[in-house]
Amino acid sequence: xxxxxxxxxxxxxxxxxxxxxxxxxxxxxxxxxxxxxxxxxxxxxxxxxxxxxxxxxxxxxxxxxxxxxxxxxxxxxxxxxxxxxxxxxxxxxxxxxxxxxxxxxxxxxxxxxxxxxxxxxxxxxxxxxxxxxxxxxxxxxxxxxxxxxxxxxxxxxxxxxxxxxxxxxxxxxxxxxxxxxxxxxxxxxxxxxxxxxxxxxxxxxxxxxxxxxxxxxxxxxxxxxxxxxxxxxxxxxxxxxxxxxxxxxxxxxxxxxxxxxxxxxxxxxxxxxxxxxxxxxxxxxxxxxxxxxxxxxxxxxxxxxxxxxxxxxxxxxxxxxxxxxxxxxxxxxx
Amino acid sequence: xxxxxxxxxxxxxxxxxxxxxxxxxxxxxxxxxxxxxxxxxxxxxxxxxxxxxxxxxxxxxxxxxxxxxxxxxxxxxxxxxxxxxxxxxxxxxxxxxxxxxxxxxxxxxxxxxxxxxxxxxxxxxxxxxxxxxxxxxxxxxxxxxxxxxxxxxxxxxxxxxxxxxxxxxxxxxxxxxxx
Numbered sequence: 051x052x053x054x055x056x057x058x059x060x061x062x063x064x065x066x067x068x069x070x071x072x073x074x075x076x077x078x079x080x081x082x083x084x085x086x087x088x089x090x091x092x093x094x095x096x097x098x099x100x101x102x103x104x105x106x107x108x109x110x111x112x113x114x115x116x117x118x119x120x121x122x123x124x125x126x127x128x129x130x131x132x133x134x135x136x137x138x139x140x141x142x143x144x145x146x147x148x149x150x151x152x153x154x155x156x157x158x159x160x161x162x163x164x165x166x167x168x169x170x171x172x173x174x175x176x177x178x179x180x181x182x183x184x185x186x187x188x189x190x191x192x193x194x195x196x197x198x199x200x201x202x203x204x205x206x207x208x209x210x211x212x213x214x215x216x217x218x219x220x221x222x223x224x225x226x227x228x229x230x231x232x233x234x235x236x237x238x239x240x241x242x243x244x245x246x247x248x249x250x251x252x253x254x255x256x257x258x259x260x261x262x263x264x265x266x267x268x269x270x271x272x273x274x275x276x277x278x279x280x281x282x283x284x285x286x287x288x289x290x291x292x293x294x295x296x297x298x299x300x301x302x303x304x305x306x307x308x309x310x311x312x313x314x315x316x317x318x319x320x321x322x323x324x325x326x327x328x329x330x331x332x333x334x335x336x337x338x339x340x341x342x343x344x345x346x347x348x349x350x351x352x353x354x355x356x357x358x359x360x361x362x363x364x365x366x367x368x369x370x371x372x373x374x375x376x377x378x379x380x381x382x383x384x
Numbered sequence: 385x386x387x388x389x390x391x392x393x394x395x396x397x398x399x400x401x402x403x404x405x406x407x408x409x410x411x412x413x414x415x416x417x418x419x420x421x422x423x424x425x426x427x428x429x430x431x432x433x434x435x436x437x438x439x440x441x442x443x444x445x446x447x448x449x450x451x452x453x454x455x456x457x458x459x460x461x462x463x464x465x466x467x468x469x470x471x472x473x474x475x476x477x478x479x480x481x482x483x484x485x486x487x488x489x490x491x492x493x494x495x496x497x498x499x500x501x502x503x504x505x506x507x508x509x510x511x512x513x514x515x516x517x518x519x520x521x522x523x524x525x526x527x528x529x530x531x532x533x534x535x536x537x538x539x540x541x542x543x544x545x546x547x548x549x550x551x552x553x554x555x556x557x558x559x560x561x562x563x
Contacts, residue, residue, distance in 0.1 A: 267461035324538035325508035
C-alpha cells in the first residue's frame with residue numbers, strides 16, 4: 051500500500067495561496083541553509099582554532115637513552131685529527147653502541163647552513179660528520195641520514211662544505227635539502243605552527259652535530275641553536291626573542307647525543323662568516339648527553355663565558371642540563 | 385531624464401583639473417632634467433652586482449634579491465645588524481672567476497654612513513686596502529662602499545688566485561657604477 055502525499059500549500063491567510071512554496075520545499079531549503087551554516091561555522095571555528103588543532107599533530111619524540119651508572123655526561127678530545135677526536139670522545143662515553151641498537155635509523159643534524167668551505171668554519175667539519183656516520187654504521191645502524199635546512203642554496207652548501215661527499219663515502223645518506231619533505235608537528239612556544247623535517251618524526255635516534263661559532267644575535271651558535279635548522283618556513287620569527295627561543299628548542303628536541311665540533315671555530319662575523327681571519331683552529335670535539343653542558347663547553351672554546359649567554363642561563367633554569375663547563379671530562383691531546 | 389549640472393559636478397571637474405595639472409607639472413619637470421631621470425631610474429633599480437662580462441667572470445645561477453623582510457633568508461642572525469644600520473635591499477649571486485668561485489652580495493642602505501658602518505663592523509682584522517680600489521680585503525673577503533651600496537665578496541675556493549678574483553670583481557663593480 052502506498053501513501054500519496056499531496057503537496058500542501060502554506061497559506062498566508064484564509065484561502066490565500068502562498069508564492070508556490072510547498073512544505074517539502076520549505077523543509078529542503080531549511081535543511082540546506084542549516085547545512086551551509088554548519089559548514090561555515092565549522093570552517094570558521096577550524097580556522098581560529100588551528101593552533102589548538104595542531105596539538106593533534108605528532109609530537110617530537112624524546113630520543114635520549116637512560117644514562118647508566120657513573121658514565122660521563124660529556125667528554126672532550128683534542129688533537130689535530132678531527133676524526134680521531136670523535137672516536138676518542140665516543141669511546142670515553144662507552145662507544146656508539148651505547149647510544150643505538152642494531153637495525154635502527156639514525157639522523158645526524160650538522161650545521162650545513164652556508165655556502166662555505168670547511169676552512170671558513172661556518173659549517174660542521176665534514177670529517178666529524180663522516181666519522182659519526184662510520185661509528186653509527188659500525189654500531190649496527192641500518193641507515194644513517196644527514197639533514198639540515200640550509201640558509202644558502204642547499205645544493206651548494208652540502209657540496210662546498212664537503213659534507214655531501216664525506217657522508218656518501220662513509221656509508222651515510224645526505225638528504226637532498228632542495229626536496230626535503232616537511233611535516234607538521236606539535237611544537238609549543240614560539241615554534242608553534244612551524245613544520246619540521248619529516249624524518250625527525252620517524253627516525254629512532256638523533257645526533258646533533260653543531261659547529262661552535264659566533265652569531266650576530268645570540269653571540270654564539272652551538273647545539274640548541276642548531277635546531278633552527280630542522281624548522282621550516284617562518285623560523286625567522288624565533289629571532290624575536292632569541293634566548294628564550296633557543297631554550298625552548300632545547301626543551302623540544304632531546305637528542306640521543308650531542309657532538310660539538312670545535313675543530314675550527316668562527317670567532318666573528320657569524321653565522322655565515324667568510325674571512326679566514328675570523329677562524330681559529332682549536333682542534334677539539336666534545337660529545338655527550340647533556341646539551342646544556344656541551345653548549346657551555348662550546349662557548350668557552352669561543353672565548354665566551356657561559357654565564358653571559360642568556361639562552362644557557364634560561365636552559366639551565368628549565369632543568370635541561372648543567373651550564374658548568376668544568377663538568378666536561380677533558381681527555382687531553384691524542 | 386536630463387541631468388542638470390550642479391555643484392557636485394563642479395567639484396568633480398575641479399578635482400580632475402587638479403590631477404591633470406599635477407601630472408603635467410611633474411612630467412615637465414622630469415622631461416626637463418634627463419640626468420635626474422637617469423638617477424631616479426638607477427635609484428629604483430636598487431644595488432647592482434659586478435657585470436660578469438666586464439670582469440671576465442661567469443654568473444653561476446640566477447641572482448637572488450632580498451628586502452628587509454627576507455634578509456634573514458640570506459644571512460640569518462647577521463640580519464639584525466644590517467637592519468639596524470638602515471639596510472634596504474640587496475642582490476646576491478655566485479660568480480666564477482677562472483677557477484675561483486666568489487659569493488657576491490650588493491647591499492643598499494638608507495645612507496652612505498650606514499653602508500660604511502657595516503663595512504667597519506665586518507672588516508676582517510688583517511684587511512688592507514686594495515690597490516686602485518676603494519675597498520679592503522684580506523684575500524678571502526673583500527668589502528667596498530660606493531654611495532649607499534656595500535659590496536661584499538667572499539672567496540669560495542681556497543688557494544692562490546682568490547684575492548685576485550675578488551679584486552677583479554670589485555673593479556668591475558666600481559667601473560659599472562661610474563656615470
